[in-house]
Amino acid sequence: DTGVSQNPRHKITKRGQNVTFRCDPISEHNRLYWYRQTLGQGPEFLTYFQNEAQLEKSRLLSDRFSAERPKGSFSTLEIQRTEQGDSAMYLCASSSPLGAGELFFGEGSRLTVL
Amino acid sequence: AQTVTQSQPEMSVQEAETVTLSCTYDTSENNYYLFWYKQPPSRQMILVIRQEAYKQQNATENRFSVNFQKAAKSFSLKISDSQLGDTAMYFCPLTGANSKLTFGKGITLSVRP
Numbered sequence: 001d002t003g004v005s006q007n008p009r010h011k012i013t014k015r016g017q018n019v020t021f022r023c024d025p026i027s028e029h030n031r032l033y034w035y036r037q038t039l040g041q042g043p044e045f046l047t048y049f050q051n052e053a054q055l056e057k058s059r060l061l062s063d064r065f066s067a068e069r070p071k072g073s074f075s076t077l078e079i080q081r082t083e084q085g086d087s088a089m090y091l092c093a094s095s096s097p098l099g100a101g102e103l104f105f106g107e108g109s110r111l112t113v114l
Numbered sequence: 115a116q117t118v119t120q121s122q123p124e125m126s127v128q129e130a131e132t133v134t135l136s137c138t139y140d141t142s143e144n145n146y147y148l149f150w151y152k153q154p155p156s157r158q159m160i161l162v163i164r165q166e167a168y169k170q171q172n173a174t175e176n177r178f179s180v181n182f183q184k185a186a187k188s189f190s191l192k193i194s195d196s197q198l199g200d201t202a203m204y205f206c207p208l209t210g211a212n213s214k215l216t217f218g219k220g221i222t223l224s225v226r227p
Contacts, residue, residue: 035217042217042218044217045215048212101147101164102147103213103215105151107157
């Protein structure tokens with residue numbers, strides 16, 4: 001499978017715990033994006049990387065959120081001291097510099113904070 | 115800043131019939147792309163069709179076609195011969211120079227057998 005891969009697919013945690021999600025983009029894609037989607041809503045942009053550089057962060061991304069892409073390949077999104085409001089689907093997408101703007105999405109990581 | 119508005123939260127269509135999903139947007143970019151993405155229940159988002167803003171010709175992809183009205187900033191999707199597998203949430207994001215997509219709230223389409 002050469003699509004975008006996200007792990008874990010589901011995570012249930014207690015309030016106050018830290019969680020980390022991983023995204024493996026399509027191998028030749030240099031841009032990687034994180035979005036958050038709540039039930040019945042459209043995805044909201046969180047952050048994006050070009051290679052290993054984090055080029056933009058949304059104001060939605062509080063200090064408890066941090067994302068990395070250390071070697072320009074996979075990326076991690078960590079949420080510290082989770083709150084119930086963090087419960088959502090976290091989507092990762094990647095794109096090619098040669099493409100026509102299309103993003104390829106993973107299946108998402110669903111977070112439930114109890 | 116870019117915005118996308120999908121004012122119809124839900125639509126329903128009979129199998130084999132045609133349905134049109136509406137979308138309006140706003141952007142200050144001169145060069146941008148518009149997309150329709152489909153998100154089936156509990157499944158990943160996939161691209162349905164793409165339109166380059168500089169092209170006047172409306173994009174078509176099999177049963178899917180768009181009506182792109184650049185001056186009106188309108189971008190609707192027509193689905194012909196609707197199939198049960200078309201049941202999904204549909205989004206019409208647009209992108210600018212950094213390929214970051216801006217989404218609206220989406221529309222839930224149900225195809226009735």
